[in-house]
Amino acid sequence: PFEVLVVGGGPAGAATAIYTARKGFRTGVAAERFGGQLHDTLGIENLPGTPYTEGPKLAGELKRHVGDYDIDLMDLAQAVKLVPASEKGGLHTVELGNGASLKARSLILATGARWRNMGVPGEAEYRNKGVAYCPHCDGPLFKGKRIAVIGGGNSGVEAAIDLAKTVGHVTLIEFDTKLRADEVLQAKLRSLPNVEIVTNGQTTEITGANGKVNGLRVKDRASGDERTIELEGVFVQIGLVPNTEWLEDSGLTLTKHGEIATDEEGRTNLHGVFAAGDVTDVPYKQIVVAMGEGSKAGLSAFDYLIRNEPA
Ligand code: FAD
Numbered sequence: 328p329f330e331v332l333v334v335g336g337g338p339a340g341a342a343t344a345i346y347t348a349r350k351g352f353r354t355g356v357a358a359e360r361f362g363g364q365l366h367d368t369l370g371i372e373n374l375p376g377t378p379y380t381e382g383p384k385l386a387g388e389l390k391r392h393v394g395d396y397d398i399d400l401m402d403l404a405q406a407v408k409l410v411p412a413s414e415k416g417g418l419h420t421v422e423l424g425n426g427a428s429l430k431a432r433s434l435i436l437a438t439g440a441r442w443r444n445m446g447v448p449g450e451a452e453y454r455n456k457g458v459a460y461c462p463h464c465d466g467p468l469f470k471g472k473r474i475a476v477i478g479g480g481n482s483g484v485e486a487a488i489d490l491a492k493t494v495g496h497v498t499l500i501e502f503d504t505k506l507r508a509d510e511v512l513q514a515k516l517r518s519l520p521n522v523e524i525v526t527n528g529q530t531t532e533i534t535g536a537n538g539k540v541n542g543l544r545v546k547d548r549a550s551g552d553e554r555t556i557e558l559e560g561v562f563v564q565i566g567l568v569p570n571t572e573w574l575e576d577s578g579l580t581l582t583k584h585g586e587i588a589t590d591e592e593g594r595t596n597l598h599g600v601f602a603a604g605d606v607t608d609v610p611y612k613q614i615v616v617a618m619g620e621g622s623k624a625g626l627s628a629f630d631y632l633i634r635n636e637p638a
Pocket residue numbers: 334335336337338339340357358359360361362363364365367368369370371372373374404405406407437438439440441442460461464465570573603604605606612613614615617
């Protein structure tokens with residue numbers, strides 16, 4: 328069995344494995360796709376100390392860094408079930424989609440999250456070519472330009488307020504008849520001169536030319552009328568879905584959003600089971616945050632292992 332088994336190989340999983348391997352613990356990493364969301368990311372400009380890199384390049388460097396240690400990296404390994412140890416200090420079991428099962432004294436869950444897509448024509452085609460999901464990451468690319476934010480919940484309205492400072496004009500589009508964000512955020516949004524709010528609006532298509540977004544089709548759900556808004560960017564803010572479906576029925580506490588509930592040391596409600604990164608309830612889903620949380624969870628696992636004898 329492993330002393331530490333990390334499930335997930337994004338920035339959080341990679342960081343945690345490096346930390347536990349450096350403590351001399353027998354560490355394994357099981358990841359469906361090592362690198363995680365980095366593979367969907369083009370330019371990264373907000374990783375301090377690295378002024379510019381690209382997602383797949385960073386994923387390759389993380390893989391090389393993990394490879395510098397005696398870490399058993401199982402790529403293309405999907406976890407389908409967690410069976411926690413029946414007693415404190417006992418072995419946890421993670422079952423894989425290929426029928427294998429892995430045992431470990433401690434687990435660090437870092438299976439990340441995925442942005443919910445609108446599923447309209449043009450969205451996938453123009454991803455990273457005007458269609459964006461992360462205002463903290465891609466906001467500055469749209470300086471002075473016209474953009475839309477899709478979604479009138481807290482994340483959409485926060486994104487619109489944030490982006491309105493940099494971009495030329497923001498159209499916020501909400502499917503429902505009213506915004507769902509906190510009132511204080513709505514008031515802030517309404518006070519901004521370069522923001523238009525569209526409610527009861529259904530985005531039907533993202534249009535483009537020459538490999539770049541040039542507009543968005545939106546239907547008024549009351550009248551059925553459709554119009555085109557000319558713009559250069561679309562930020563989709565309709566939810567970030569944690570990859571925790573495989574943990575339902577495991578006894579692990581999830582929040583109402585399906586995120587793994589953790590304390591400030593990355594501990595979950597189960598002894599010897601830790602979690603880090605986008606899959607948890609930690610605020611702000613960013614690479615540097617995921618790496619920091621992964622390092623913390625690794626050190627917490629170390630602390631657990633030296634204080635608890637194997638059952
Ligand atoms: P993830 O990167 O999601 O990795 C999860 C890992 O778990 C993957 O290896 C995955 O294959 C694996 N996994 C999932 N389910 C299972 C399972 N059942 N069994 C086994 N393995 C599983 N952040 C920034 O800081 N700067 C940016 O510029 C930036 N740009 C972004 C652009 C885009 C388009 C996107 C989508 C995100 C961007 N982010 C950016 C956010 C950043 O990518 C995430 O915050 C970060 O990757 C989270 O790391 P993580 O390790 O928690 O999860």
